[in-house]
Every structure is written in structure tokens, then in C-alpha cells.
Amino acid sequence: MGNSCKKCFERRPQKIHPQLKTPNPKGHQNLNNFISVDQASLFHFQPEQYQFRHLGKQFGIQPITISRPLILLTNVINSNVSQLDSDESDRQEVRVSMGWKVKKDSSSGNTVWQVSDRISLDKNRRREIRNMTMEQALIQRSNLCLEEKKIWLQKYLGKQRIPYVDDREILVINRENLVQESFDAFQTFIDLNLHKELQIFFVGEKAQDAGGVEREWITQIVQHLLSNEFGLFRRLPGLQEVTYYFEIKKEEGNKQLQWYYFLGQIVGKALFDQVPLNFPVCKALMKLMMNKNVKFTLEDLRSYDSQIYNSIKMISSTSLTPEDIKALMINFTVEIYDKNGTIIQYAELIPDGANTYINNENKQQFIELFIDYHLRKSVQKQFENFLQGFSTVIRPESLKIFEEVDEFELILCGSPYVNVEDWQDNTLYRETLSKSSQVIQFFWKALEELNQEDLRIFLQFCTGSTRVPIEGFKGLISNRGKLQKFTIIPSQEENSQMIKAQTCFNRIYIPQFKSLEEVQTAVNQIIINRENWLYFDYE
Structure with a gap:
């Protein structure tokens, strides 16, 4: 950073984790040059085995253990509106907004996000949206497209932001113990306020945090807390998409519950910044984030457990005969089993539920209570x-702007699909480089040949x-919400064969490669050696 920025940086009030104020560098040699990024499980969470036996027992279905191979999270297709409208008649359109068409497959329940021509809002409309009060926004929300809702939310959250010149939070941690030290820091901060700018510094690394x-x-923290290592979440069985929900246990200790609180803060900070x-979690959690008192429906169960969903759907859609009632003998209780077949939770859904059996008159009550127990209680x-x-950062009323969980999910998670053409169209070139430069043509050709998983890593x-x-690459920002398009700058290092990056400003420095093969080698080295990425900062 420049000298003037350094002076400003040094003069601002700071809060540094007290136990880590003077840390000792450790880890890799040449740690000033290398950032060790633990990405080994970024897209390869171990499939979890999980058993549900409640309905199996009651319906006479043998309990099963489900273990699935990894399937990419979401299928997103770059298409035009006219092409999307030609889909099969059993696909119901949910929303077209901000260039996204969200569809639900009525047979599988899966959500498919597809890209169409993007909507562009002029300055006057943007100003009008930003000036809306909450009451005005809620009245008009049905007529607002997703981009307008995002503009309003950013303005609303921006009013709560504490300027970085006034105060900020600083976290200095060792990368080798990233999650635990981050958690400990959040526990020991006095009056932690995540409406302030949060700056992260890794011990022994020279990168200055301006957002990147x-x-x-944040990406690393969420990745680790979703993994089996921490036991906070479980991978849901029987679903096409990799999906997680809270781990079910007999009891949760206070320390374990503090980890959920910590994760909520991190997710809230991600949305705020x-x-x-x-964050591939069950839609039930997304709904709870929007409204903790939400009433769950049968469709919410579909994205939780397909076997239980199909069983409950059968009960819901079937008129039970006296013979059915006698054969099924389903009472108002619920049992949840662990992987080893041990009951970890048992509950009566109503008083004397063990002796109350479902019939045509009370089965709807049973279904509602059963769903609510699995997804909430x-x-x-x-x-x-x-x-x-989460609510320490994001006020619950601010999310009322969203009518559908798919809208909120897009705002929080963005797009999992990396569109190289869109990336190329929203890239700036500095100094001697231009779109027609040979090395730039090699670069984009190399990226076009990558699969989605490798593109996400790069x-x-x-x-x-x-x-x-959700706006695509034109929506990339640096810190403080400032738009910062992806930028490619020629490297000033002679004989360098390494692409380097400044994540804070979404820019890379590229050597003057002489062939496509040289670019492919450099890109592949970044992907293969993602545990030892090299970052640097010229400023």
C-alpha cells in the first residue's frame, strides 16, 4: 500500500486479538512468499453415511445406509430466454430476474439456475431503489427484480457499516491453525462488531488485506466447518446435489453450540461484505435464516431426505382405509437413528403420542408435526x-425483501457456474496488454479447456x-463494496513462468508466455499446488 495509506492505516483505532498480538511465524520456509491454502477438500467432502429408520420401521421398510459419490452442486446452463421457455411442460418457472431464470423440476424437486440475457438498470432507477424505505420496498417487493432487491439490501446494510477510518477489527492468525485461532479470537474480542471492517493477517505472510x-x-472457515472434521453438519442422504444440514445429536454441549454461533457470524459477515x-446447505436452513418462525411444508422435506419425503407424500396423497390404518399402525412419535442403528432422538409429537395412531382425520396434523420435528425441533x-x-451482523427484517428462498440463496451464494466468456467480457488490461495480445489469447484458451471444478479453484x-x-464478473468487488473488475497486468519479473495474484483487487500479473502450452502449465500448477499458492502485493 502507498505511504499515505500506511499512515492512515497506522493511525486508525485497532483491535488485535490479544493472544496473537506478537505471533511467532512458523510453517513453510520462505513463508513471506507462500500462503499455504488447505484446499484439499474444497470440492471433495467425504460422503457421509447416515441412517433414518423411523418410517422404515413403521412401514416395514428395511433400514438402509446411503453413501453417494460427489456430484457437482448445481447444473447451470448458459442459454437464452427463448431456449429456456422450450423446456418440458412439467418444469415450472419460478422467477426470471437479474438475468437468472430459476426453474424447479416438479418430478425431482431440484432447482436449476440458468443464465439468460442480463437486465440493465439505469442510474435513475438505481437511485430510486436506494432511496426506498423498508416499508416502501416491502410493499413493492413483488414487482422488484432480483438486481433491484440486491441494490436495496446493499444500501440498507451499508447504513449500518462503520467507516474503516473510524474503527475496524484486526485478526492476526497462523494459517496452520486457522479455524481454531479464528474461533478463539472471536471469543476474546471485547464488543466485537462485525459492521466494522474486518482485516485478516496471516502470520509470516506479507499480503495486506484489502478484501481478498x-x-x-471466509471461504476456508466455512469449508472446514462443513466438513466431517468438526461434526457440526452431516451430508444429507439420497439427494442428487451435495447438501448439508445440522448434525443431529442427543445433546449439544455449550462449546459445540458456540461453534454454530461462530459460523452464523461468518455467514452474516459474508453477506454483509x-x-x-x-454454502451448500438444505433449503430449510435458508428459510430459517429468512424467518426463524417459518412453517415448513412437504416440499421442504424433499431437499432434506428423499426417502422420508416419498413416505410422507404417500401418506398425504392416499386415502387410508381401515385396513391401511391397522396395517401401518403409525403413531404420533418420531425416532432418529445414527449410523450404527442407535436411537439418538425419540419424541412424542403430541401428548400421549405413542398411543395415538394416524387416520384420515389427523394425518395432516401428523405430517406437519413430523416435518417440523425433523427440520426444526x-x-x-x-x-x-x-x-x-447470524443476526449479530444481519438484522432479520432486512431479509423480508426476499419472497422466495431461491432469491436469498442466489444473493448469499452467488453463482457456482464460472462462465469464461462472461469473465473475458468483463476483464481489463493494463500497460502493454490488450484483448488481442497473443499471451491473452493463450490465457483465455487455457481457461476454456478447464472443467468447472478447476475453474472455481483458479x-x-x-x-x-x-x-x-449473481451479476456475473461485472459484479466483482474489492473491499468496502467498490466495483473492481478482473484485471490482467504484465509481469515485470524477467524470465518468470509464474502467474501471480492480488486477490484484494481481483488482478493477476502474467509473464510474457510464448505458447499456449506454457500458459496451460502455469495454470495447472496453480490448480495442482493449491496448498502452496503464491500471493504478492506491489503496493
């Missing part, structure tokens, strides 16, 4: 602590995040 390091830190988040403490942490190398804003 924070994006990388506009960091697209790889079985993990009550977990989601309450998560929401408490995107994180460049920007600190694996996701793209």
Missing part, C-alpha cells in the same frame, strides 16, 4: 445458536472466492 484475504479466510459463499439448539450469530486464486456474484 478476508474472502479467502458481499462475499459469494460456497431435532436441531433446535443448533439453528438457534447459528441464527443468533477463480479463488484470482479473487479469494470460489463463487461469482
Whole structure:
């Protein structure tokens, strides 16, 4: 950073984690040059085995253990509106807004996000949206497209932001113990306020955080807390998409619940700072974030457990004969089993539920209570602590602007699809480089040949995040919400064969490669050696 920025930086009030104020560098040699990024499980969470036996027992279905291979999160197709409208008649359109068409497959229940021509709002309309009060926005929300809702939300959250010149929070941690030290820091901060700018510094690394390091830190924290290592979430069985929900346990200790609170703070900070988040959780959690008192429906169960969904759907759609009632003998209780077949939770859904059996008159009551137990009551403490942490950053009323969970999910998570053509169209070139430069043509050709998984890894190398804003690459930002398009600058290092990145400003420095093969080698080295990425900052 420049000298004037340094002076400003040094004069601002600072809060540094007291236990880590004078840390000792450790880890890799040449740590000033290398940032060790643990990306080994970024797209390869171990499939979890999980058993549900409640309905199996009651319907006479043998309990099964489901273990699935990894399937990419979401299928997103670059298409035109006219092409999208030609889909099969059993696909119901949910929303067309901000260039996104969201469709639900009525047979599978899966949501498919597809890209169409983007909507462009003029300055006057943007100003009108920003000036809306909450009451005005809520009255008009049905007529607002997703881009307008995002503009309003950013303005609303921006009013709560504490300017970085007034105060900020600083976190200095060792990368080798990133999650634990971050958690400890949040516990020991006095009057932690995540409406302030949060700057992350890794011990022994020279990168100055102007947004990119924070994006990388948030991505890493969420990735680790979703993994099996921490036991906070479980991968849901029987679903096409990789989806997680709270781990069900007999009891949750206070320390474990503090981790959910911490994760809620991180997710809230991501939304507040506009960091697209790889957060593949069950839609029930997204609905709870929008409204903790939400009433769940049968469709919410579909994205939770397909086997239970099909069983409950059968009960809902079938008129039970006296013979059915006698054969099924389903009472108003619920049992949840762990992987080993041990009951971890048992509850009566109503008083004397063990002796109350369903019939045509009370089956709807049973279905509603059963769904609510699985999605809410079985993990009550977990989601309450998560929401408490989340609400320290995001006020619940601000999310009322969204009518559908798919809208909120897009705002929070951005797009999992990396469109190289869109990336290329929204790239700036500096100094001697231009779109027609031979090395630039090699670069884009190399990226076009990558699959989506590798593109996401390379995107994180460049920007600190694996996701793209819903506006596409034109929506990339630096810190403080300032638009910052992806930029390619020629490297000043002679004989260099290494692409380097400044994630804070979404820019890379590229050597004058002489062939496509040289570019492919450099890009592949970044992807293969993602645990030892090299970052640097000229400023």
C-alpha cells in the first residue's frame, strides 16, 4: 500500500486479538512468499453415511445406509430466454430476474439456475431503489427484480457499516491453525462488531488485506466447518446435489453450540461484505435464516431426505382405509437413528403420542408435526445458536425483501457456474496488454479447456472466492463494496513462468508466455499446488 495509506492505516483505532498480538511465524520456509491454502477438500467432502429408520420401521421398510459419490452442486446452463421457455411442460418457472431464470423440476424437486440475457438498470432507477424505505420496498417487493432487491439490501446494510477510518477489527492468525485461532479470537474480542471492517493477517505472510484475504479466510472457515472434521453438519442422504444440514445429536454441549454461533457470524459477515459463499446447505436452513418462525411444508422435506419425503407424500396423497390404518399402525412419535442403528432422538409429537395412531382425520396434523420435528425441533439448539450469530451482523427484517428462498440463496451464494466468456467480457488490461495480445489469447484458451471444478479453484486464486456474484464478473468487488473488475497486468519479473495474484483487487500479473502450452502449465500448477499458492502485493 502507498505511504499515505500506511499512515492512515497506522493511525486508525485497532483491535488485535490479544493472544496473537506478537505471533511467532512458523510453517513453510520462505513463508513471506507462500500462503499455504488447505484446499484439499474444497470440492471433495467425504460422503457421509447416515441412517433414518423411523418410517422404515413403521412401514416395514428395511433400514438402509446411503453413501453417494460427489456430484457437482448445481447444473447451470448458459442459454437464452427463448431456449429456456422450450423446456418440458412439467418444469415450472419460478422467477426470471437479474438475468437468472430459476426453474424447479416438479418430478425431482431440484432447482436449476440458468443464465439468460442480463437486465440493465439505469442510474435513475438505481437511485430510486436506494432511496426506498423498508416499508416502501416491502410493499413493492413483488414487482422488484432480483438486481433491484440486491441494490436495496446493499444500501440498507451499508447504513449500518462503520467507516474503516473510524474503527475496524484486526485478526492476526497462523494459517496452520486457522479455524481454531479464528474461533478463539472471536471469543476474546471485547464488543466485537462485525459492521466494522474486518482485516485478516496471516502470520509470516506479507499480503495486506484489502478484501481478498478476508474472502479467502471466509471461504476456508466455512469449508472446514462443513466438513466431517468438526461434526457440526452431516451430508444429507439420497439427494442428487451435495447438501448439508445440522448434525443431529442427543445433546449439544455449550462449546459445540458456540461453534454454530461462530459460523452464523461468518455467514452474516459474508453477506454483509458481499462475499459469494460456497454454502451448500438444505433449503430449510435458508428459510430459517429468512424467518426463524417459518412453517415448513412437504416440499421442504424433499431437499432434506428423499426417502422420508416419498413416505410422507404417500401418506398425504392416499386415502387410508381401515385396513391401511391397522396395517401401518403409525403413531404420533418420531425416532432418529445414527449410523450404527442407535436411537439418538425419540419424541412424542403430541401428548400421549405413542398411543395415538394416524387416520384420515389427523394425518395432516401428523405430517406437519413430523416435518417440523425433523427440520426444526431435532436441531433446535443448533439453528438457534447459528441464527443468533447470524443476526449479530444481519438484522432479520432486512431479509423480508426476499419472497422466495431461491432469491436469498442466489444473493448469499452467488453463482457456482464460472462462465469464461462472461469473465473475458468483463476483464481489463493494463500497460502493454490488450484483448488481442497473443499471451491473452493463450490465457483465455487455457481457461476454456478447464472443467468447472478447476475453474472455481483458479477463480479463488484470482479473487479469494470460489463463487461469482449473481451479476456475473461485472459484479466483482474489492473491499468496502467498490466495483473492481478482473484485471490482467504484465509481469515485470524477467524470465518468470509464474502467474501471480492480488486477490484484494481481483488482478493477476502474467509473464510474457510464448505458447499456449506454457500458459496451460502455469495454470495447472496453480490448480495442482493449491496448498502452496503464491500471493504478492506491489503496493
